Amino acid sequence: MQKVMNMLHNKILSTALITLLAVGAFVSCSNTAEENTEDAMTIEDRLEQYTPFELNADMSQLSENQKEMISLLIDAAEAMEEVFWMQAYGDKDQLMNSLERDEERRFAEINYGPWDRLNGNEPFVEGVGEKPLGANFYPADMSKDEFEAWDSDSKDDLYTIVRRDDDGELLTIPYHEAYSVQHQYAADKLREAAELAEEPGLKNYLELRAEALLTDDYQESDMAWLDMKDNMIEVVIGPIETYEDRLYGYKAAHETFVLIKDMEWSERLSKYAALLPDLQRGLPVPDEYKTEEPGTDSDLNAYDAVYYAGDANAGSKTIAINLPNDEEVQLAKGTRRLQLKNSMQAKYDKILVEIADLLIVEDQRQHLTFDAFFSNTMFHEVAHGLGIKNTIDGNGTVRSALKEHASALEEGKADVLGLYMISELRNDGTVTEGQIEDNYTTFVASIFRSIRFGTSSAHGMANLIRFNYFIENGAILYDEDEQAYRVDFERIEDVTNQLSEQILTFQGDGDYEGVDAFVEQYGQVGEGLRNSLNRLSDAGIPTDITFEQGKDILGLD
Numbered sequence: 061m062q063k064v065m066n067m068l069h070n071k072i073l074s075t076a077l078i079t080l081l082a083v084g085a086f087v088s089c090s091n092t093a094e095e096n097t098e099d100a101m102t103i104e105d106r107l108e109q110y111t112p113f114e115l116n117a118d119m120s121q122l123s124e125n126q127k128e129m130i131s132l133l134i135d136a137a138e139a140m141e142e143v144f145w146m147q148a149y150g151d152k153d154q155l156m157n158s159l160e161r162d163e164e165r166r167f168a169e170i171n172y173g174p175w176d177r178l179n180g181n182e183p184f185v186e187g188v189g190e191k192p193l194g195a196n197f198y199p200a201d202m203s204k205d206e207f208e209a210w211d212s213d214s215k216d217d218l219y220t221i222v223r224r225d226d227d228g229e230l231l232t233i234p235y236h237e238a239y240s241v242q243h244q245y246a247a248d249k250l251r252e253a254a255e256l257a258e259e260p261g262l263k264n265y266l267e268l269r270a271e272a273l274l275t276d277d278y279q280e281s282d283m284a285w286l287d288m289k290d291n292m293i294e295v296v297i298g299p300i301e302t303y304e305d306r307l308y309g310y311k312a313a314h315e316t317f318v319l320i321k322d323m324e325w326s327e328r329l330s331k332y333a334a335l336l337p338d339l340q341r342g343l344p345v346p347d348e349y350k351t352e353e354p355g356t357d358s359d360l361n362a363y364d365a366v367y368y369a370g371d372a373n374a375g376s377k378t379i380a381i382n383l384p385n386d387e388e389v390q391l392a393k394g395t396r397r398l399q400l401k402n403s404m405q406a407k408y409d410k411i412l413v414e415i416a417d418l419l420i421v422e423d424q425r426q427h428l429t430f431d432a433f434f435s436n437t438m439f440h441e442v443a444h445g446l447g448i449k450n451t452i453d454g455n456g457t458v459r460s461a462l463k464e465h466a467s468a469l470e471e472g473k474a475d476v477l478g479l480y481m482i483s484e485l486r487n488d489g490t491v492t493e494g495q496i497e498d499n500y501t502t503f504v505a506s507i508f509r510s511i512r513f514g515t516s517s518a519h520g521m522a523n524l525i526r527f528n529y530f531i532e533n534g535a536i537l538y539d540e541d542e543q544a545y546r547v548d549f550e551r552i553e554d555v556t557n558q559l560s561e562q563i564l565t566f567q568g569d570g571d572y573e574g575v576d577a578f579v580e581q582y583g584q585v586g587e588g589l590r591n592s593l594n595r596l597s598d599a600g601i602p603t604d605i606t607f608e609q610g611k612d613i614l615g616l617d
Contacts, residue, residue, distance in 0.1 A: 195304050429494060
């Protein structure tokens with residue numbers, strides 16, 4: 061595909077646009093990496109943070125048309141891969157050609173650039189400075205003061221990049237123009253896949269998503285995506301999450317998931333989304349922070365992932381999805397929650413069990429279960445639909461009010477409200493499998509797993525904040541004799557509800573200054589936690605997984 065893209069690129073993009081795009085590409089700007097101490101991580105150490113996992117699924121259940129669709133969707137995903145490289149770094153080929161060792165090139169591929177995502181975006185290539193907070197969505201030399209003083213209606217649009225014109229003035233370029241070659245290629249592949257679609261809802265979605273890539277208007281395709289119910293083949297594609305923009309959290313990054321629905325597991329999960337309105341009314345927060353009515357058309361399904369690309373594949377890997385992010389669509393139709401069962405099982409088996417054996421006290425390890433891990437993750441995604449999407453004073457969305465902190469706070473909200481949901485549903489008898497102690501213990505073990513994603517990750521920051529808050533308020537205790545952590549089963553529910561109220565209040569008030577101070581207070585790695593995390597590394601426990609994936613793995617070549 062690269063050769064095709066290069067030919068199209070030369071034909072379509074003007075010299076002026078290439079110049080504008082190049083302004084944002086990263087260059088060597090300091091000697092940060094050269095100042096590493098003797099105990100700095102080697103490239104081999106960094107690679108050992110990951111353990112490989114083969115993304116595969118039972119393809120025998122699919123028709124020939126469905127198999128061909130997956131092949132086309134992977135083609136479209138490769139275009140999103142190219143775009144994300146531009147957004148996260150700049151010129152991939154230039155970086156790869158500058159690296160001498162295969163290990164460095166492999167690690168750059170995992171991280172989509174020369175910064176280690178699991179270690180606070182620390183540079184691992186000599187001569188490369190710190191990663192700009194705005195990645196490559198903005199000019200590297202742009203200050204916040206300059207951006208905020210700039211009079212532009214489109215500067216905070218999800219689907220524009222910011223560049224400088226020939227006079228050095230800031231301007232915006234819509235995604236469908238900046239990445240026109242890749243968007244056109246992906247749109248063509250989606251339309252080819254639509255011709256093969258056997259389910260009308262999927263066909264409609266693919267056609268609308270193709271059009272959205274060419275216009276940057278995604279709302280209609282988001283609505284169509286929510287209307288799909290019976291499709292076995294699933295694709296999430298386009299500019300979606302804003303985690304990569306750590307400057308403001310305004311810009312959506314490109315990604316793709318290609319998935320196959322697990323019909324049996326999905327049937328088991330289908331009952332939970334309908335419970336959202338009642339759960340919303342019972343949230344542990346004053347009434348003014350829960351006046352919004354969650355969409356009742358949400359659904360919840362389990363999938364085997366067969367391909368990740370772009371933002372989805374960068375650093376730590378997503379194991380569940382809650383989309384779309386458009387607040388208007390959420391309030392009108394709800395969301396869809398996608399549990400990626402095979403990826404989840406890989407993280408449980410290869411990482412979480414080993415973490416618990418080292419950092420959870422022996423008499424509580426019996427409560428670590430995959431079912432609890434699955435349900436905690438599932439209810440985390442469902443909980444994204446609870447709470448509030450718009451500030452209570454009518455001054456816009458929570459996302460726009462909290463800027464770069466919005467993603468981490470939203471992930472933290474979903475974690476604690478997920479636990480709240482499990483407790484409520486156990487109390488009324490809706491959930492009967494296992495014990496609440498399973499959920500609590502598995503939840504706490506998972507905090508250590510997610511903290512290791514680093515503070516550059518919204519999920520990593522959310523878990524770090526929660527760990528410190530739980531320690532401070534007695535929900536987690538450190539056992540000096542075992543050098544491990546104990547869950548206080550008597551305290552954790554109250555502390556969880558207390559933290560839930562704090563987060564929901566921050567969101568409803570759109571209190572940027574309050575959240576900023578909260579993150580500063582609780583978003584720090586203390587000595588005790590650092591020692592515990594070092595023990596995990598010393599024991600050789602990987603931090604996350606990488607994928608062996610593609611058409612050859614699936615037998616589609």
